[in-house]
Amino acid sequence: EPEVTQTPSHQVTQMGQEVILRCVPISNHLYFYWYRQILGQKVEFLVSFYNNEISEKSEIFDDQFSVERPDGSNFTLKIRSTKLEDSAMYFCASNEWTGPGELFFGEGSRLTVL
Amino acid sequence: GQQVMQIPQYQHVQEGEDFTTYCNSSTTLSNIQWYKQRPGGHPVFLIQLVKSGEVKKQKRLTFQFGEAKKNSSLHITATQTTDVGTYFCAALTGTASKLTFGTGTRLQVTL
Numbered sequence: 404e405p406e407v408t409q410t411p412s413h414q415v416t417q418m419g420q421e422v423i424l425r426c427v428p429i430s431n432h433l434y435f436y437w438y439r440q441i442l443g444q445k446v447e448f449l450v451s452f453y454n455n456e457i458s459e460k461s462e463i464f465d466d467q468f469s470v471e472r473p474d475g476s477n478f479t480l481k482i483r484s485t486k487l488e489d490s491a492m493y494f495c496a497s498n499e500w501t502g503p504g505e506l507f508f509g510e511g512s513r514l515t516v517l
Numbered sequence: 518g519q520q521v522m523q524i525p526q527y528q529h530v531q532e533g534e535d536f537t538t539y540c541n542s543s544t545t546l547s548n549i550q551w552y553k554q555r556p557g558g559h560p561v562f563l564i565q566l567v568k569s570g571e572v573k574k575q576k577r578l579t580f581q582f583g584e585a586k587k588n589s590s591l592h593i594t595a596t597q598t599t600d601v602g603t604y605f606c607a608a609l610t611g612t613a614s615k616l617t618f619g620t621g622t623r624l625q626v627t628l
Binding site (some may be wrong): 431434438446447448451453454458459461494504505506507508509511512 | 525532550552554558559560562564605614615616617618619620621
């Protein structure tokens with residue numbers, strides 16, 4: 404069964420460093436998303452992406468964050484200068500179309516900022 | 518931004534007991550989705566409800582969408598230990614590409 408894959412599964416970084424989290428969405432999907440979940444809390448929307456541009460972003464997704472689809476398969480989330488409060492699980496998701504429709508989530512990348 | 522609230526935050530039941538989680542919004546929703554997240558896992562889609570008053574069943578799970586499309590519920594009959602996890606409702610807020618998750622209800626089931 405097709406699945407969304409994410410790397411790395413866990414990354415530890417120093418405050419102020421840049422991190423890139425990678426995702427390979429399901430191949431025929433057109434809409435891509437990043438969500439984050441601070442331990443024990445709810446799943447928070449960061450950004451949606453379609454047709455090589457951001458469709459919508461939340462207030463969390465400030466200038467420190469960027470997304471890119473550098474080739475036909477990868478979808479990346481970059482955090483330019485990490486802060487302690489960026490420590491969370493980051494989930495990538497994709498679906499075939501926006502609006503009503505099931506989101507398929509990857510297993511997540513755990514980011515720990517020291 | 519728009520909030521989607523769930524109650525209770527946490528429920529602990531004995532295996533075989535029933536469980537219900539409620540999802541509430543202050544605004545009318547176009548649809549509602551439900552996801553389950555096992556401990557240490559990722560959200561997994563359960564179902565989507567679109568119509569006012571809609572009721573859908575999946576084995577021991579019953580999902581309802583309120584008549585006013587502002588609330589929804591998930592009821593599990595005769596819980597099993599495999600039901601353990603956090604149940605999230607999720608709704609489109611803002612544009613059609615922003616799915617906002619509720620606060621979640623964590624279910625613990627013991628023998």
